[in-house]
Amino acid sequence: QHHLRVSTILRxxxxxxxxxxxxxxxxxxxxxxxxxxxxxxxxxxPLLLVGPEGLREMVETVLRLSGGWSAGxxxxxxxxEIP
Numbered sequence: 001q002h003h004l005r006v007s008t009i010l011r012x013x014x015x016x017x018x019x020x021x022x023x024x025x026x027x028x029x030x031x032x033x034x035x036x037x038x039x040x041x042x043x044x045x046p047l048l049l050v051g052p053e054g055l056r057e058m059v060e061t062v063l064r065l066s067g068g069w070s071a072g073x074x075x076x077x078x079x080x081e082i083p
Contacts, residue, residue: 011041012034012035012037012038012041012043013037013038013041013042013043015038015047016047016048017047017048017049017050018031018034018047018048018049018050019050019051020049020050020051020052020055021051021052022051022052023051023052023054023055023058028051028058031049031059032059032062032063032066035047035063035069035077036068036069038074038075039069039074039075043074043075044074044075045075046075046076046077046078047075047076047077047078048078048079048080049077049078049079049080050079050080050082051080051081051082052081052082052083053081053082053083054081055079055081056079056081059077059079
């Protein structure tokens with residue numbers, strides 16, 4: 001996420017997909033800030049999240065419990081979970 005913030009070319013709102021290899025914190029906890037950054041940049045197109053089984057549950061749980069996320073007001077998330 002830091003590299004997107006300092007780049008003059010890359011934007012979170014322009015990502016087509018995010019790929020996670022596993023759900024350890026060092027690989028996925030930054031995802032939620034990245035999603036919020038994309039929403040703040042005005043993203044409206046759906047974003048594909050690809051990762052291991054449990055990805056959807058993790059993302060939807062964190063977004064639900066943390067509040068402030070509404071796909072209708074920002075963008076839809078699509079999931080591909082790989083066993």
